Amino acid sequence: MNDTPALPQTPSAPDTIQPVLRLVPQGGLSYFWRALNDIAQGFHYRMLALTLAWLDIRLRYRGSILGPFWLTGTTTIMVAAMGVLYSYLLEVNVHQYLPFLTFSIVLWSLVAGVLREGCTAFTSATRLIHSARMPYTLHVIRVLVRNILVFAHSVPVVLGVFLWFHVRPHHLAALLPATALWLVDCFFAIMLLGVLGARFRDTSPIVASLTQIAFFVTPVIWAPQLMATGQNWLLLDPFFPLIEILRAPFTGDIVQVAVWPAALGWSALLGLVTFCLFARMRTRLAYWV
Amino acid sequence: MAGIDVRDLEITFPLYHGDARHLRAMGELGAGTRFAHDARNRVVVQALRDVSFSLKPGDRLGLIGGNGAGKTTLLRALAGIYEPVGGSVTIRGTIGCLLDPQLGMDMELTGRENIRLRGMFAGLTRQQIADVEDNVEEFAALGSFMDLPMQTYSSGMTVRLSFALATAIMPDVLLMDEWFMAGDAAFRARARARLESLVSGADILVLSSHMSDIMAEWCNRLIWLDGGEIRMDGPTQAVLHAYENRS
Numbered sequence: 001m002n003d004t005p006a007l008p009q010t011p012s013a014p015d016t017i018q019p020v021l022r023l024v025p026q027g028g029l030s031y032f033w034r035a036l037n038d039i040a041q042g043f044h045y046r047m048l049a050l051t052l053a054w055l056d057i058r059l060r061y062r063g064s065i066l067g068p069f070w071l072t073g074t075t076t077i078m079v080a081a082m083g084v085l086y087s088y089l090l091e092v093n094v095h096q097y098l099p100f101l102t103f104s105i106v107l108w109s110l111v112a113g114v115l116r117e118g119c120t121a122f123t124s125a126t127r128l129i130h131s132a133r134m135p136y137t138l139h140v141i142r143v144l145v146r147n148i149l150v151f152a153h154s155v156p157v158v159l160g161v162f163l164w165f166h167v168r169p170h171h172l173a174a175l176l177p178a179t180a181l182w183l184v185d186c187f188f189a190i191m192l193l194g195v196l197g198a199r200f201r202d203t204s205p206i207v208a209s210l211t212q213i214a215f216f217v218t219p220v221i222w223a224p225q226l227m228a229t230g231q232n233w234l235l236l237d238p239f240f241p242l243i244e245i246l247r248a249p250f251t252g253d254i255v256q257v258a259v260w261p262a263a264l265g266w267s268a269l270l271g272l273v274t275f276c277l278f279a280r281m282r283t284r285l286a287y288w289v
Numbered sequence: 290m291a292g293i294d295v296r297d298l299e300i301t302f303p304l305y306h307g308d309a310r311h312l313r314a315m316g317e318l319g320a321g322t323r324f325a326h327d328a329r330n331r332v333v334v335q336a337l338r339d340v341s342f343s344l345k346p347g348d349r350l351g352l353i354g355g356n357g358a359g360k361t362t363l364l365r366a367l368a369g370i371y372e373p374v375g376g377s378v379t380i381r382g383t384i385g386c387l388l389d390p391q392l393g394m395d396m397e398l399t400g401r402e403n404i405r406l407r408g409m410f411a412g413l414t415r416q417q418i419a420d421v422e423d424n425v426e427e428f429a430a431l432g433s434f435m436d437l438p439m440q441t442y443s444s445g446m447t448v449r450l451s452f453a454l455a456t457a458i459m460p461d462v463l464l465m466d467e468w469f470m471a472g473d474a475a476f477r478a479r480a481r482a483r484l485e486s487l488v489s490g491a492d493i494l495v496l497s498s499h500m501s502d503i504m505a506e507w508c509n510r511l512i513w514l515d516g517g518e519i520r521m522d523g524p525t526q527a528v529l530h531a532y533e534n535r536s
Contacts, residue, residue: 021369021384024377048409055406059397131393132386133369134410199305283372286365287302 021133026283035279042137049138053145068153071109075157079105086221095165097223100251102161104220107243110151114186115211117143119204121194126289136278136285140191147186162250171249178245185242185267192274195281198288214239224255231257238266291382291461291493293344293367299375300359300366300517301325301333323517336362337517340376344493351508351525352497353532358514360497364388364464367495382461382493387451389466400435400442400450411458421457428453428483449476456483463487467498481507501529 026034042049061067082105083098090097122129125139161167169175197203215221218239224231234240234257241262244255304324327333337359344350352360365371366378368386386393394403404425408418426435429449434442442450456463463484484494484507496507504511504525511528513521521528 019381019383021380022377023369023372023379025373025375045410048406051406051409055395055398055402059395127395128393130365130370131388132410133384286370286372 031279031282032275035275035282038135038278038282039137041135042141045135045138046141049141050145052142053149056142056146057149068150071150071153072157075102075106075109075154076160079157079161082221090222090226092223099161099165099167100223100247101221102158103247103250104243106151106154106158107246108215108220109154110147110186111239111243112211112215113147113150114144114189115193115207116204117147118190118193119197119207121190122198122285123194123201123289129286129289136194136282137191140187140194143190143194144183144187167250169250170252174245174249178249181263181267182242182246185270188267188271188274191278192270195274195277195285198285199281218243231255235259235262238270241266291346292380293342293462293493293495294379295343295367295376296341296378297376298337298340298363298366298373298378299335300337300362300371301327301335301374303327304332304334335517337366340514340517340519342512342519342522344495346493348510349494349496349508351504351511352495352514353499353501353504353511353528354514354520355499359517360499360514361388361466362517363514364466364495364497367462368464380462385455385458385460385463387455387463387465394439394447394451396439399438400429400431403439403450404454407454407458413458421454424457425450425453428457428479445473445476452480453483456487459487460492462493463495465494465496467496467500467503501533505529 057068061070064070066073079098079102083094083101086101087094087097121139121143122136125142128134128139129136193203193207214237218237219226219234220239220243224234224240224244227234241259244259245263248255248259323335325333325335340359340363342350352363354360362371364386365388366373367380368384368388369378369380393407395406398406401422404422405418408421413421429446429452431442431446431450434446439447439450455465487494494507496504498504508525511521511523511525511532512519513528513532521531
């Protein structure tokens with residue numbers, strides 16, 4: 001019988017420094033300070049978040065033969081069907097349209113996934129939140145990583161289509177900052193929707209309908225150059241500049257408007273709103289979920 | 290030195306989902322009830338109010354009281370999960386929680402995977418996690434169930450695993466809810482031996498229960514919670530006597 005703990009403590013002298021947790025009601029600047037600390041702590045536990053995300057994926061597809069590769073298959077079929085039909089309807093060359101559509105659809109599936117699962121980032125982690133004190137950022141990173149892993153399963157479709165149609169990226173240099181901006185934006189989007197979803201249970205259905213509308217309004221299945229005039233109006237749709245900064249280097253979209261400033265502007269707004277809301281509401285999350 | 294210091298702790302839960310109007314109509318709000326208005330005139334449930342106490346190394350505090358007295362809420366406040374609405378909570382030392390056998394465990398994952406996750410959360414190295422795994426495996430005596438999803442465990446097995454895991458990574462302050470008494474008598478005896486070695490150091494135990502015999506066996510100080518407030522605070526026998534003769 002083993003009745004002793006595995007990791008006996010080193011006998012500590014009375015003056016050794018121990019972690020001190022002092023909790024008092026917050027106000028003013030300490031909101032922001034604690035929120036920053038939470039984010040830093042969250043990244044400190046990144047390996048735990050990665051493992052949780054990986055286990056999420058494994059559990060979701062346990063017992064399924066193709067597992068996450070169902071996504072790869074579905075994407076292939078969808079892109080093939082839509083590519084042929086819409087290139088005919090929109091009267092564009094299929095060689096030009098299909099790579100564009102594949103890239104857009106796969107990217108949009110990431111957007112939709114992040115928005116959908118962002119709403120339940122904290123509510124689905126109720127048990128973990130109530131079991132021990134841990135940074136809330138951990139749950140955000142978990143959802144982010146999970147969605148990136150799912151996204152990764154569709155990437156082969158894009159690669160395949162690009163190879164088939166001999167598409168070569170035009171400006172690889174623009175790809176790196178665009179990817180970085182996407183990661184940051186996805187992180188903040190999950191955090192924002194997670195907080196809103198914890199407080200207002202209507203968030204999920206609202207976001208689901210808005211995502212649906214955004215899919216058709218944003219140039220996802222139609223190229224922005226179909227708009228002869230008034231491309232500027234598209235910048236009011238936050239999804240357009242963000243998608244375009246990532247898509248244009250690949251497909252060589254002709255964009256007449258300043259997508260980078262718009263993308264940065266929208267991102268800054270998202271980051272600011274999210275951080276303020278998270279800082280203010282962080283301590284309330286445990287009470288809400 | 291491990292220590293807990295709680296000053297004028299107040300925890301309130303906001304009522305959001307349409308219950309507030311009903312309560313107003315019923316005249317349930319105001320002094321003498323657990324419902325109140327906060328600064329922004331929202332209806333809140335006062336889970337804890339004016340709770341103050343401090344603990345030093347060697348203390349084994351029992352929280353006793355009926356259902357809804359605020360025992361679990363107080364444990365969660367001590368764990369830093371519910372941050373105070375008023376007052377303060379100060380904890381010196383690492384905190385270990387056994388609040389619910391299933392909390393923090395993913396029932397779809399195997400016992401071994403759950404141990405790994407907990408080890409990562411505690412910031413252990415790969416080698417240390419392996420040590421904890423062996424230790425837990427031996428104490429919980431689950432055999433081949435270690436590699437099966439926890440859904441397939443009996444409640445006793447879940448309790449054994451949770452208890453073994455929570456006590457394998459030794460905290461300075463251990464917070465426990467009463468659930469772990471769900472094990473059989475043989476398990477309880479072993480659990481006691483294991484806890485003894487943990488509490489014998491300069492450590493603090495806070496245990497919540499509504500069963501007097503458990504309290505008498507495990508604790509050297511009791512706080513009797515009633516309606517979110519401290520009704521009595523003192524040595525085990527004195528408080529137990531008053532609790533059992535309550536009207």
